[in-house]
Amino acid sequence: MEKSNLLQLIRIKLSEKIQNFENLIAETRASSNDTKSSMGDKYETGREMLQQEINNLQVQLNEILKQKDFLKTVLPKPSDKAEKGAIVKTEKGLFFISVSLGEIKVENEKIICISPESPLAKAMNSKIKGEIFSLNNMNQKILDIE
Structure with missing residues (x-):
């Protein structure tokens, strides 16, 4: 099995995850803007819940972005011991x-x-x-x- 192919596949999977989270964040923001109501507190509670969801998605997105950056340090070289990249x-x-x-x-x-x-x-x-x-x-x- 070619390590460079494996690394490329992982990059693709991480990019797909990044795109999915960016789409979810955009959709959640759009629904946050759509929740107009004259209900006062109910409106604020709904907006706060959506904001918490956006924050949660952003944390997950940031973690995947960190993984993608870390992956750049993994080199497709042979290993003779259990270590990063093996x-x-x-x-x-x-x-x-x-x-x-x-x-x-x-x-x-x-x-x-x-x-x-x-x-x-x-x-x-x-x-x-x-x-x-x-x-x-x-x-x-x-x-x-x-």
């Missing part, structure tokens, strides 16, 4: 230490994208092929690293 194969699956994106499919293989700050990435950090690490009292062996 694809680590264990008995439980394939893990790409990059950004927290969850499961994606590449070339008919499931790869789980995890952040270097995740407990799993920290447990396997700096380990090499053949080493065993423990997470939640469960041991896993590193079968391969790309």
Whole structure:
């Protein structure tokens, strides 16, 4: 599996998420402007709820933008230990230490994208092929690293 292809796929997924959040924010702002009422307090409560929703969406959008920036620091180079940019194969699956994106499919293989700050990435950090690490009292062996 080509790491540069994997990184490109992740960039595309993050861009799609960014576009979705931007659209949701725009739609929520538009509905906020549409809620004209002479009901006084009811109107203010509705506007405040919509503003809270916009703020929540903005926080999520900012997190994805941070992930996209961080992804620029992940280089498509071979790795011989579990570190940022490594694809680590264990008995439980394939893990790409990059950004927290969850499961994606590449070339008919499931790869789980995890952040270097995740407990799993920290447990396997700096380990090499053949080493065993423990997470939640469960041991896993590193079968391969790309």
